Amino acid sequence: MTGVAEPVLDIRNLRVTFTGGAKPVNAVDGVDLSIERGEVVALLGESGSGKSVTLRSILRLHPAKRTRMEGAIHVAGTNVMALEGGALTDFRGKGASMIFQEPMLALDPVYTLGEQIIEAILRHENISTSEARRRALDWFERVRIPSPERRLDTYPHEMSGGMRQRAMIALALACNPKLLLADEPTTALDATVQVQILLLLRDLQRELGLSMLFVTHDIGVAVEVADRIAVMYAGRIVEIGSVRDVIRSPRHPYTLGLLSTRPHGGRLSGNRLPTIPGSPPDLANLPPGCAFAMRCALAADACRIAAPEAVEVGPGHQARCVRTAETARPAGAPAGVSA
Amino acid sequence: MSAVPDGVVAGVAIARSPGYWVTVLWRFSRDPFAVVAALVVLGLIAMAVFAPWLAPQDPFHGMSLRRLRPPGSEGYPLGTDELGRDMLSRLIYGARISLFMGIVPVFAALAVGASIGIVAGYVGGWTNTVLMRTMDVFFAFPSVLLAVALAGALGPGILNSMLALTLVFVPPIARVAESVTTGVRTRDYVEAAKASGAGALIIIRKQVLGNVLGPIFVYAMSLIAVCMILASGLSFLGLGVKPPQPDWGLMLNTLRTAIYTQPLLCALPGLMIFITSISFNLMTDGLRSAMDIKA
Incomplete structure (x- = not known):
């Protein structure tokens, strides 16, 4: 936190509750997160940990009728929670825009890629169609789509998965957003294409000085693109810090568990991969204390009474755990999580 | 570097x-x-449009001396009807009203039904329940019965029977529109459009209409054949076109008395209805599979 420039994204105590079902579901339960200009933060977590919900909240994409949102979200000084009607749609795409997981589903099948990008540009800027087409073409070149002129006139189904995701990135960047949100942009792609897209995103991010919030469940991807990693569990950020700190010296037992479940090259064949016992808690029925307590080998009575506060365990490195003293071990020796 | 260098791909013609x-x-x-x-459909439409030039005789002018000539008679290639009017001319002129009554109610119902269905599907919730359950009430009646009841209540006449037919076709079109819209509304590309700043109007105009209109249009085309048969049925029952207007359904009715003396003659208007409706059906079938590129 330099404190000099205003952060591009500033989330304070965000709570998102889905009220559509029989019981309210606490999908996000008090998230604080800020992203500086030109910084990439990866939100890491398993399915249902609330990482995508957090991401969508920044654009207020959840249906208003069935969602209760509390807390504060500011994007480059704009109070997102206070936006209504036209101001909100103006903000979407221009203030912050989003890359979706599956480009085949996120691109409209009945319009050409060019039409969709031009549409998005014209929505936000008062320029001529031919000027917008030039801009779309320019973006197609920047995301390194070969023969961009021709590709502008193709339909999504005529492109390969990697090309579609490039077009999706061009679409998201077309209006020069201040913040780019990426919702597992490589999950639906082949492994080789994944690497290309990650490299492209990283190059574009450096070239344009983009601020980016990157949601993934893949630790390798997070390490590849991010400056900082925030680990989410049951709607809370349980640990946040620089990539180096979180990966080399994780301090929350959940992060420790996650890292120890990765298959390493040197693992003997025939050995079972370590797992975290149990399953994530029901978000409609969260325990009063730490949500991870029931799966945690280090859980103490204090863990089950109240949700632990974030503890500063290093410069810019925080963990929401009361037993960070016990998890402070030299790297490579994870504490006994798999009891 | 990542990505495929442009030079490599430049050689491959895209x-x-x-x-x-x-x-x-x-x-x-x-x-x-x-x-x-x-x-065949284009031919029928051309036949209806150019009827005055194509018809060899006046379709309204009858001669009682030449009643019920069989097809192939001299001067009357398809014979004459019960009032001695030239069958060929009447069949050509009949295409006008028959096609008109087959196509116009369907397009009117397309406009109304698609609007109802898209609104119900996009807004959802109570609006959907109220609109679609109302449609279901109309759906509960067999379409022929409903058309006859409505036309009977409104009184005979071309306009009234077209209104009745429109009302008959609104519910099925609304139902298809609603189900397609509901499917589209939850798609990722609608959320992606929202995420890039599209408001409800843009989404309805671009994402919903763009994806919904194709399937509904194809469905409506398939209803044209049904509508023609229903319109002919109404005319046959005396609820639609009034004599002496040449309409295939009405001709079928008036000629039915001659079924024992000139069976071939009686079948001619029915044959026209059959050819037209099967042509519309086959054409729609082809269109449906041709438009289904994404599948």
């Missing part, structure tokens, strides 16, 4: 996409049944 409708037309042209059916 054909410019021919565009959606060109692709649809090309796919359509490979279905021989559909092409023949489409040509």
